[in-house]
Structures are given as C-alpha cells and as structure tokens.
Amino acid sequence: MIRTVITGSTGRMGSTLLRLARDAKDLQVVAATVRSGSPAAGQDAGLAARLGAALDVLLMDDLERALEFSKADVVVDFTGPEASLAHAKTCAARGVPLVVGSTGFSEEDTAKLRESARKVPIVAAPNMSVGVNLVIQMAAQLARVLGPSFDVEVLEAHHRMKKDAPSGTALKLAEVLAESLGRTRDDLTFVRDGQTGARPPGEIGVQALRGGDVVGEHTVYFFGDGERIELTHRATNRDQFAQGALRAARWVARRAPGLYDMADVLGLQGKT
Ligand SMILES: NC(=O)C1=CN([C@@H]2O[C@H](COP(=O)(O)OP(=O)(O)OC[C@H]3O[C@@H](n4cnc5c(N)ncnc54)[C@H](OP(=O)(O)O)[C@@H]3O)[C@@H](O)[C@H]2O)C=CC1
Numbered sequence: 269m270i271r272t273v274i275t276g277s278t279g280r281m282g283s284t285l286l287r288l289a290r291d292a293k294d295l296q297v298v299a300a301t302v303r304s305g306s307p308a309a310g311q312d313a314g315l316a317a318r319l320g321a322a323l324d325v326l327l328m329d330d331l332e333r334a335l336e337f338s339k340a341d342v343v344v345d346f347t348g349p350e351a352s353l354a355h356a357k358t359c360a361a362r363g364v365p366l367v368v369g370s371t372g373f374s375e376e377d378t379a380k381l382r383e384s385a386r387k388v389p390i391v392a393a394p395n396m397s398v399g400v401n402l403v404i405q406m407a408a409q410l411a412r413v414l415g416p417s418f419d420v421e422v423l424e425a426h427h428r429m430k431k432d433a434p435s436g437t438a439l440k441l442a443e444v445l446a447e448s449l450g451r452t453r454d455d456l457t458f459v460r461d462g463q464t465g466a467r468p469p470g471e472i473g474v475q476a477l478r479g480g481d482v483v484g485e486h487t488v489y490f491f492g493d494g495e496r497i498e499l500t501h502r503a504t505n506r507d508q509f510a511q512g513a514l515r516a517a518r519w520v521a522r523r524a525p526g527l528y529d530m531a532d533v534l535g536l537q538g539k540t
C-alpha cells in the first residue's frame with residue numbers, strides 16, 4: 269500500500285483525488301489537509317469533501333504535522349502556487365516525495381520547486397491527463413513537420429473560478445510549439461488589441477476564455493494557406509487529471525530526488 273497524503277482536500281481537484289485514492293486498491297489515504305485555520309479542520313475528510321461516506325481520516329490544517337504522524341510515502345498537491353511551494357519545502361525537509369498539479373508558477377517559483385527537488389523526487393505538470401500529454405507530443409510533431417509556413421495559435425477555455433490565465437497547459441503547449449519551431453518564449457503573444465498590423469511571422473498566439481463550469485479545453489490551430497489543422501482536447505470531468513496524478517504518485521514514490529514531469533512518468537521524454 270502506498271501511504272498517500274492529499275492537500276487542498278475540499279477543493280475541486282482535492283476532493284476528486286480523495287475519492288479516487290480511496291477507491292484505489294494499492295493506495296491508502298493516511299492524511300488529508302486543508303488551508304491553515306480552515307473551519308473544515310478536524311472534520312472527517314470524506315464528509316467534508318462530499319464523498320458520501322466517512323473516510324476515517326480527520327482533516328488537518330498543517331502538512332508538517334500531518335507528515336509527522338502519518339509515515340507518508342507520497343503527497344499529492346493541487347492547491348495553488350504559493351501553497352505548493354510551501355508544501356514542497358515541507359516535503360523536502362521530511363524526505364517525502366511529492367506530486368504537484370498546481371499551475372500559475374513564475375520562473376522564480378519553478379526555481380524554488382527545483383531547489384526542493386534536490387532533496388526529494390517531485391513530479392510537477394500543468395496537466396496530468398494522459399490524453400493531454402499525448403496531445404502535447406502530437407502538437408510538437410505537427411509543428412516540426414509543418415514548419416514556419418503555418419501560423420500557430422493556442423486557445424483554451426476554463427470555468428469561471430479559475431485563478432490563472434492562460435492555463436498552465438496552454439503555456440506548456442505554446443512553449444513546446446515554440447521549441448519545435450526554433451522560437452522562444454519572446455515569440456508568444458497574449459494580447460491583440462488595436463492597430464496590431466499584420467501577424468508577424470513566427471508569432472505564437474495564446475488566448476484564454478473563462479466561463480461557466482468548463483472543466484478544461486485546449487485547441488492548437490495550425491493555419492495554413494488553403495488548409496487548417498485543429499488539435500483539440502476536451503476534459504468533461506476531473507477524473508482523468510486525478511487518475512494521472514495518482515499514476516504519478518505511484519511512480520514518484522520510487523524515484524531518486526529530481527524535478528520530473530508527466531512525460532517522465534509516461535515514458536515519453538525526449539520525444540517532443
Ligand atoms: N495538473 C493538472 O492536471 C490540473 C491542475 N489544476 C490546478 O490545480 C490547482 C487547484 O485547482 P482546483 O482544485 O480547481 O482549485 P480549488 O480552488 O477548487 O482547490 C484548491 C484547494 O487548495 C486549497 N488551498 C489554497 N491555498 C491554500 C494554502 N495556502 N494552504 C492550503 N490549502 C490551500 C483551497 O482551500 P480554500 O478553499 O480554503 O482556499 C482549496 O481547497 C490550480 O492551480 C489548477 O490550475 C487543476 C486541474 C488539473
């Protein structure tokens with residue numbers, strides 16, 4: 269049994285992770301945490317996360333304390349950049365492997381995550397769906413083969429509660445596309461407004477829509493002369509993100525320290 273700790277347990281992803289980890293034969297939820305001072309602390313995690321049954325795990329509001337008593341093999345964290353960085357530090361100090369699904373990290377944040385990953389293995393990826401990770405690979409291949417004569421644009425749509433834009437997945441797609449086309453992050457454009465002039469060659473547009481309960485949709489457009497290719501992934505619930513994260517948890521629990529991503533977990537590394 270892989271002794272698993274879930275953070276942000278009452279969140280959209282936290283509660284999905286709790287449900288799927290509870291139902292997995294090889295995982296045991298040994299602790300679950302919420303934000304410091306949360307009124308949910310002390311309640312049963314299963315009831316607070318609306319799983320329909322008690323989990324016999326009481327929510328704690330301090331990961332440090334949760335790791336002290338739980339003999340955890342792995343922590344799975346979908347909270348937000350600030351909390352994830354703090355949780356990574358705690359895991360590093362305690363020697364516990366970590367899976368981070370949060371998005372919205374700055375370059376400095378990623379450097380801090382890398383620092384924690386010197387002490388423990390960490391898988392961090394903006395999208396843990398196996399399908400999306402294959403779409404990323406396919407987008408890279410299309411860009412390489414089609415080359416600079418096609419104009420590349422990334423469009424994403426998410427629910428109204430999402431805090432960061434563009435999504436971490438859209439950014440990852442744009443970065444991979446730029447790399448495949450011999451471009452850099454400076455070629456990404458996020459805003460078009462006013463007298464923009466003609467589209468500069470090599471530009472990669474990244475646009476975000478927000479509304480309703482959209483779980484997560486990403487399309488890469490390759491606009492050519494006389495033809496257009498559209499590569500789309502649509503998530504219709506959060507289970508595939510959580511299943512991917514639990515797959516990463518099983519994988520990372522047996523790794524050496526280092527910062528890994530889902531391509532490592534899925535054995536896709538080097539093929540973008
Ligand atoms: N990699 C992937 O596959 C996916 C990544 N994500 C990313 O995961 C993150 C979470 O998404 P989602 O579940 O929708 O968000 P939610 O807001 O529903 O959940 C976040 C949870 O984290 C808790 N939290 C926030 N700040 C802290 C803190 N400082 N300390 C402890 N707990 C904290 C929140 O508590 P409170 O409610 O009290 O604020 C909440 O319970 C986002 O960054 C999102 O982009 C989402 C889906 C898939």
Ligand SMILES: O=C(O)C1=N[C@H](C(=O)O)C[C@H](O)C1
Pocket residue numbers: 371394395426430431434435436437438483484485
């Ligand atoms: O916040 C979300 O919901 C999601 N965030 C991730 C991202 O920013 O890419 C992944 C997924 O699309 C859902």
